[in-house]
Amino acid sequence: MEKTLEQQPANCVKIVLFGPESTGKTTLSQQLARHYHSVWVPEYARDYLQNKWNNHRKTCESKDLLPIAVGQMTLENQLAKKTDSVLICDTDLLETKVYSETYYSGTCDPVLEKYAIKNNYDLYFLTYIDTPWEADDLRDKPEEREAMFEKFESALIKYNRPYVLLKGDKKTRLQLATKHIDLLLAKHNDAV
Numbered sequence: 001m002e003k004t005l006e007q008q009p010a011n012c013v014k015i016v017l018f019g020p021e022s023t024g025k026t027t028l029s030q031q032l033a034r035h036y037h038s039v040w041v042p043e044y045a046r047d048y049l050q051n052k053w054n055n056h057r058k059t060c061e062s063k064d065l066l067p068i069a070v071g072q073m074t075l076e077n078q079l080a081k082k083t084d085s086v087l088i089c090d091t092d093l094l095e096t097k098v099y100s101e102t103y104y105s106g107t108c109d110p111v112l113e114k115y116a117i118k119n120n121y122d123l124y125f126l127t128y129i130d131t132p133w134e135a136d137d138l139r140d141k142p143e144e145r146e147a148m149f150e151k152f153e154s155a156l157i158k159y160n161r162p163y164v165l166l167k168g169d170k171k172t173r174l175q176l177a178t179k180h181i182d183l184l185l186a187k188h189n190d191a192v
Helices: 025-035 043-055 062-080 091-104 109-117 142-158 172-192
Strands: 013-020 039-041 086-089 124-127 163-166
Touching: 013 025, 013 091, 013 172, 025 039, 025 062, 025 086, 025 124, 025 172, 039 062, 043 062, 062 086, 062 091, 062 109, 086 172, 091 109, 091 142, 124 142, 163 172
Parallel strands: 013 086, 013 124, 039 086, 124 163
Antiparallel strands: none
């Protein structure tokens, strides 16, 4: 189990979109992957939980978190091999840890927690709650967006993750994100 949660070495800059639901992470992560003609790592939980809802009319349970984490890291490790520039991750295990602690009495599976803290990324983009809420089968707490945002930011601070806060419309967010990624890519290319 632990091997499947471990981040494999990769020769690329790794970026994570991070924050509460319905804050534009997927849209922006796809835009960034297109902008850099690079690779996008989708959020594994979305398909996993949508299938669970479609087939059983059940929402996420604590027992789903480890399979979700394994699926996420399997995708990331496979896709990281396909680029030597930038890998755009729609989420990471730290996000899963935040949701676990929020939804399941402050707890997180110790193995998931270990790799949520251990796995390393070059930069996080923390998406603010100034985007319109879009309801779907999986989103469930529009009234708790501010509290969730604070939990996500607290996790980044607690684990000393480098991050940039993204606010504003899609164009503003994309411009700020590309500015920061360009700087990281310049450093990465100089090091290679």
